[in-house]
Amino acid sequence: MTSRELGLPMQVASPEPGELPAAVTIWEVGPRDGLQNEKEIVPLDVKLEFLHRLADAGLGVLEATSFVRPEWVPQLADAAELLAGLQRAPGVRYPVLVPNSRGLDRALESDVRDIAIFASATETFTRRNLNRGLDEQFAMFEPVVRRAVEEGLTVRGYISMCFGDPWEGPVPVEQVVSVGRRLLEMGCDQLSLGDTIGVATPGHVETLLRAFGTAGVAVDRLGVHFHDTYGQALANTYAALRHGVSTVDSSAGGLGGCPYAKSATGNLATEDLVWMLDGLGVKHGVDLTKLVETSVWMAERLGRPSPSRVVRALAS
């Protein structure tokens, strides 16, 4: 099955900058990116109910879990059990993060059809995250992507630290574009441009997106992934939509990191995104009421309130 048949918006003409897309694919990362930093292990049945409720709320892409080594991310050590217990809703995609060939084996054993790999735009973060250099990361991903494509999977390439890096400061857009092009040439269907530490602002977003356009990358190959550390996530998303981006990562209830800590790494809340898309008249397919109910339910499981403004306003 190709990415086109799976409904990925791969061959749509790029809109002019300034036009909004008619519809947006919300790439829900709460079950994976949102939960992976939770210290206390969330029970398997809670994770499954979370995924089932998100699908019922109309989300069409649910990044379900990760096949990283369990000792690295204990929270997601139950990936195989989760996928075995998951009732996959018709038309919903359940991508899974896959770090290496062993992870791909496990994903294939679990009948995963969409995977994501996690690359970085900076030398320092690549070294810290993968224990290898910026260029060396491609050697690690290449066999994974090749085999995934052969198996008919879709492959998303996350690029972390696309705007700033805690050690290197601002990241040159050329460097991000270079990493992105190599991932696409390798066989990735789509990139997710991540502001891992939340330092992006809308002008920087536009500059990066324009640089990808200049390098010949169609805007429909690009997703955006913002964190709300400095409150910029939704403004950045709006800038990306204005540029024609139609895939946006977000996390139900803003799950991900603690909003009260220094490294406040909360993701853009899906509810706040949905509120904006509704106002803009951009289609998304999500039932906001069901989504808010799900986030309130999950917040009770985790024992702390959702940082999403919409959840707080609608649920209180």
Place this chain on the structure above:
Amino acid sequence: MTSRELGLPMQVASPEPGELPAAVTIWEVGPRDGLQNEKEIVPLDVKLEFLHRLADAGLGVLEATSFVRPEWVPQLADAAELLAGLQRAPGVRYPVLVPNSRGLDRALESDVRDIAIFASATETFTRRNLNRGLDEQFAMFEPVVRRAVEEGLTVRGYISMCFGDPWEGPVPVEQVVSVGRRLLEMGCDQLSLGDTIGVATPGHVETLLRAFGTAGVAVDRLGVHFHDTYGQALANTYAALRHGVSTVDSSAGGLGGCPYAKSATGNLATEDLVWMLDGLGVKHGVDLTKLVETSVWMAERLGRPSPSRVVRALAS
């Protein structure tokens, strides 16, 4: 003294939509709009230190207090004492909200040079707030504005409920433009377009701003005033900046209402705005470190953390 001599950006050519202004005037509303709903009376010396610290942090417009009747807003009953004790920093403006002729008398006695009046875009809210109809509000403001202009004061016209109203739903842009034009014709120097209940989204903002342009109102007569009830305040601000708006209301630390209540009426946090402006390369004159220190200090006085993401990220 005219508004021009006071440095209001009144006669700058309107930029094309899509251009960012080179500089933004941040209209700091924390001391008035931020504090007015605080249940516990903030001591006068705390209010004064707040204003002195905000001026020291580089904010050039500080809405200091309000001459509403003390029984309506007990928190601001000390307006005359506050203005008597205030050490006015050179070049800083300290506008004061003035509801009626009696309020203007009191403002003039306190040597106020800039006032603001508080109009509404909807019939229901005007009735509830002023106990008169949408059109009747002008009869109330007219003598106040006329005399203020004669006295050489600048007059800002707030328009509340510019996007949605809890009783009437979405507010027609023509209605907002009509109210705004009447306020300008009456002698107001500038309008502040308020999203009192936080329901605006960026496309609605652009539509309203375009409608003012079509009606012949220059964009430099318009300020924007967003609340973050649904997390949209900064995205809305970005849309307004893209349209050429160069006066933005915000509140240090996001003061104003309780972010955890249903009617979460928190203002856009000045720190989150400053972060975005820095990223966009738009000048603002504020020292972010001093501002964050001030908001942390004020949060300690109020006994609860600031809802500003930037304050939380930088102060922890």
